[in-house]
Amino acid sequence: MVDTEVAFTTSEENCSINSSKVSPKSALCLILPSEVATEIQAIRALHDKQFYRWPPHINLLYPFYSDTDNVFDECAKNVAKRFASSQLQPITIHLDHSCFDFFNHKNSCTLLLKPTQEAKNKLKKLHKDLEDLFPDLCDKRFPEYQPHLSLGQFDSTRVKEFAQQFATEWESKAITVDWNIDRVCLISRADFNDSFHVRKTILFDGTVL
Secondary structure, three states, X not given: OOOOOEEEOOOOOOOOOOOEEEEOOEEEXXXXXXXXXXXXXXXXXXXOOOOOOOOOEXXXXXXXXXXXXXXXXXXXXXXXXXXXXXXXXXXXXXXXXXHEEEEEOOOOEEEEEOOOHHHHHHHHHHHHHHHHHOHXXXXXXXXXXXXXXXEEEXXXXXXXXXXXXXHHHHHHOXXXXXXXEOEEEEEEOOOOOOXXXXXXXXXXXXXXO
C-alpha cells in the first residue's frame, strides 16, 4: 500500500480541526473486547493477513485524520461532546452462525460477520452522526455504510465453502458472540508494518480515556 496522506479542511461548526491530513494509518472504530473475541480470533489467526496489524474491529471512519500534533485530542473532545449531548445508548450486537457472509473484491473475497438488522441500523446511525461531525471523512467510494467484522481473505472459488464450514461449526457448537458496545476507539500506527494501537477511547457517556 502506498503511504499517502491527503490534506483536508474540516468545517469549524462541526469540528475545530483545520487543515488536517487523512491517513490510512488512522481509524475511528469499534474494537471487540478480548473476553468475547476467542472464537473470532481463532479464525483470523489462520485466515486474516492483517491479524497482527488490526485488532478484531468494525470500522466507523477509515481512513481517519493523521495522528499528529494534538489532532486525536481534538477529535476525541469533539466526539465526546457529540456523544454527551445525544445521550447515546449502548448498542448490543449478537453474532452467531447466521451472520457469516462475504464481500467480493477484484482478486479475492473477504469473509466477514455482519450484524443483525436491528444492530446494523443502530451502527449506521452512529456512523452517520460521526460522518456529520467529520464531513471530510465521508467515503464517497461506498454509497452505503455496511458495518462488518472481517475474518479473513479467501479465493472467490472457495469463500462460500469456508463460510458454510464456519457457520456449521458455530451452529453445532452453539457458538455465539454478544458484544455490548459503549465506546469507540481512535487508533493509529507508525507505519504499514506496525500494529494499530489504541490512542483514545471515547465512551458513549462522553468520557475520554
